[in-house]
Amino acid sequence: MTDLVKLAEIADTAALTAKxxxxxxxxQALSVAEGYAVQALSMQRRYARGDRRIGIKMGFTSRAKQLQxxxxxxxxxxxxxxxxxxxxGTIDFGxxxxxxxxxxxxxxxxxxxAGNVTPLEAMNAVAGVAPAMEIIDSRYDNFKFDLGDVVADNSSSSGFVIGDWFAPDTDVRNLGLVMSINGRAVAVGSTAAILGNPARALAAxxxxxxxxxxxxxxxDIVLAGGATAAAALAPGDHVETQFQTLGTVTFNVGG
Incomplete structure (x- = not known):
């Protein structure tokens, strides 16, 4: 039988020590249900150290990624x-x-x-929307994992940066965006890549x-899922994403 408590300790230690x-x-392959059990146990260890949950992030919100x-x-x-x-600001690469x-x-x-709601019902519970960037970081060797692994590792969530908040009725269904690193565009896309409408991810x-x-x-904060493929970070990077109508979100990567 898989020792989920032990796996949670391993996952938590890897995130805590950045190893x-x-x-x-x-x-031994983990089922998705086992992956979520490991994630929950791992997060309980963080909460016990004084960290607190302030929201959730969604992953695999691209239909193409789900099929893949x-x-x-x-x-x-x-x-x-x-x-x-x-x-x-500046994040610590370490x-x-x-x-x-x-x-x-x-x-x-x-x-x-909570529970089964429509996107409209979900939006009625929202105070604001904002442009953001998520820093994902699979803690597995060589960034290699299967589905149970990634869920166990908190779905690769490790950091996030949020820009200015806008009124909840701001239309974010199909906003163009350009993400650049050190002045070079590394991803161009639209928020429509998030399930056709990010509000669907909020309901989910x-x-x-x-x-x-x-x-x-x-x-609480909900990150609706990546609008483009992710780009690797390195010390010294300056990261900027320009969102149509929502402005710009930036951060730097320290050594």
């Missing part, structure tokens, strides 16, 4: 206070194993949200969190 770990499925991974649904992970990075960045849309929750966040007995509380 790569072997792929769990090298020795053989999925019929998204995955999700927890966001904690320690993952928040300052917009325009906190990560092999970090990558992707542009996203962020939602700020105004009213309690409420549904999937509820399946684990969790709700979205006022003040």
């Amino acid at each position: 790569a770990m072997p792929q769990f499925s090298d020795t 991974m053989g999925l019929s649904d998204m995955i999700w992970g927890r966001l904690t206070e320690s993952m928040r990075e300052e917009e325009g 906190r990560y194993v092999h970090p990558r960045v992707e542009p996203e849309i962020a939602y700020l929750i105004r009213d309690r949200l 966040a409420a549904r999937m969190a509820a399946s684990a007995g969790e709700v979205l509380h006022p003040g």
Whole structure:
């Protein structure tokens, strides 16, 4: 029988120390349900150290990515206070194993949200929307993993940067964006790549969190999923994403 508590300790230690770990499925494949169990146990270790959950992130929100991974649904992970990075500030590369960045849309929750809701119902619980970037960082050796592995590793969530908040009725369904590193465009896309409408990812966040007995509380943040492929980061990088109508989000990568 798989020792989920031990795997959670390994995953938590890898994230805490920024040291790569072997792929769990090298020795025994994890089901998606086991992956979520490991994720939850790992996050409980963080909470015990004083970190707190402040929201959730969605993953595999691209239909093409779901088909590539053989999925019929998204995955999700927890966001904690320690993952928040300052917009325009400098992140510590040493906190990560092999970090990558992707542009996203962020939602700020105004009213309690849980269970099966429509995108419209989900948006009625929103206080604001914002341009954002997520720093993803699989802690596995060589950034290699299968589905159970990535879910166990908090769905690769490790950091995020959020720009200015806008009114909740701001239309973010199809906004063009350009992500650049050191002045060179590395990704060009649209927020429509997030399920055709990021609000669908928000509704899925409420549904999937509820399946684990969790709700979205006022003040929580939801990252709706990557709008483009992720780009690798290196010390010294300056990262900037320009969003149509929403402005620019930036951060630097320290050594």
